[in-house]
Amino acid sequence: MMGACNICGESLGAPGYESARPVSITSLCQVLEGYTRVWHCASCGHTQTAPLPALEKFYAEDYHILTASEEEDQLYAVREGQKIFRTEHQVSTLLAKLDLPPNAQVLDYGCGKASTLKSLCGRRDDIAPHVFDVGEQYRDFWNAFVTAENQAVNEVPAEWAGRFDAVISFFALEHVAAPREFVAEAYRLLREGGTFYFLVPNVFANTADLVVADHVNHFSEISLQRLLSDAGFSVREIDGTAHNSAWVVVAEKSDSDGMAPTTNSVADAINEMAEYWNEFGNRVRAFENASNGEAVIYGSGFYGTFIHACLARPEVVNCFLDQNPHRQRQALLEKPILAPEKLPETARRLYVGLNPRIAREELSAVDWQRELEVFFP
Ligand SMILES: [Zn+2]
Known part of the structure; x- marks a missing residue:
């Protein structure tokens, strides 16, 4: 069972959503054994899912292969007859929001294949790219554009502390059981004044995110602000419109005043979604039994x-x-x-x-x- 909130540490009561049967579905449509259970924390506005035991096996055996084939060339949108791919859109959004200095030291933290960073380097060849992830499986992708000394697996070199102008992360934090540690590490690796830039899914724009088994964290503006300010960041922007169904977040390692904290409760919105999904199975079975x-x-x-x-x-x-x-x-x-x-x-x-x-x-x-x-x- 779930003990405490991943963001603020408050203890959590009964889950707001529980799958009717011990069957759970991942964001990549894999069917896993075990109940999906989701809690909302009224104290900080965070929503979280208990990690499934079956997920460990899923990550070890299936996830990397699937993401490797998934993310390349995912169509993001078609505008005026032009196809826009997801990676390309992510780079354009990043460049519009970040003022990267010449020869910027940039780290993609929890990067996977690091395709967004690679594409960023294609648009800005002065950037010094660095990559970090757990596991050796991405080396071949990294070797194409990152020097060996700028690659780290499992452990970050001591001399990287305080080095980076920007730490970037694309769709990683929703999978992380200890988001506070992840964000504290980003803070430690940034130079004073450096920027932490990341994307996570926005459950309020895509209700299915609430019940996918492999997303442990479902962030709200309030819980993002809490997470970042607790780590010492000044929050510059939490944008729910720049990327479909995602939050685009910009935070700075500085003492400057950030955006005004959001205080609107999202408890009602989350309860409504949980109710929708709790009822969903009953509606399917009522239809099934009708004829x-x-x-x-x-x-x-x-x-x-x-x-x-x-x-x-x-x-x-x-x-x-x-x-x-x-x-x-x-x-x-x-x-x-x-x-x-x-x-x-x-x-x-x-x-x-x-x-x-x-x-x-x-x-x-x-x-x-x-x-x-x-x-x-
Ligand atoms: Zn909380």
Whole structure:
């Protein structure tokens, strides 16, 4: 069980969300054994998930391979006919928000392949890139643009303390069970006046983040401010709009006044989300029990996987449907993923496994040429 808040140390009571069955889904749609349990801390506005025992095995065996294939060339948006990829968008946002001095010493902390740092160096060849992560598996990626003495695995060299103009981190802190240590380390490695710049998911912009099993931390503006100011940082900016479904955070190692602290409670918003997910399984099963016949799930991402895990008789689902041509060549839970127009003749019921914000609009664009019973998330 969960003892204390990761951010402020307050003890936590009963979880606000608990999965109905001992089945949990990761952000990469892996199905793991164990209950997902989520707590909200009224004291600092943080929300957190108990780490699953099965996660250790997941990280050791699957996660790195999956992230390696996942993140390259992820399409972020299409603007005026131009495809914008996630890494490219992350670099543009960083350059717009940070004033990096010439020959800046930059460390990507918990960097994985460090593709954003690599792309940053492509735009600013004066930068001296440094990388840190646990495990040797990324060396080949790093060697392409980081000198050997600027790479660190498991332990940071003593002479790096106080060196950096910027410590950057992309989607790492949500996985970390001890975020205070992570942030204290970023502070220690920065020079006086240096900047800590990071991205984490914003659960308030994407409700599915609340129930993904591998995100231990679900930050709010309040809990981010608390985390950073406790470590000695002055918070310059917490931006919820610059990157889809993420917080973009800029903090400075200095005594200067930061932004005014946010005090609005997010407890109601989190409770509402927890209630939505607590009810979600019941709604799926009520629909399931209302009639018979073959079913399909529209959407092969997190929502589709989650619906499949909620079903009492998942064997009646014979395939997933997905618009994304890359997904159509794959399988999910040993079932094929087909283009929507390949809906099997025998299917009578359709579960929509899409973000509820876009589900009805996307479905209305498909002509099924027949009557279907449809479940909306
Ligand atoms: Zn707290």
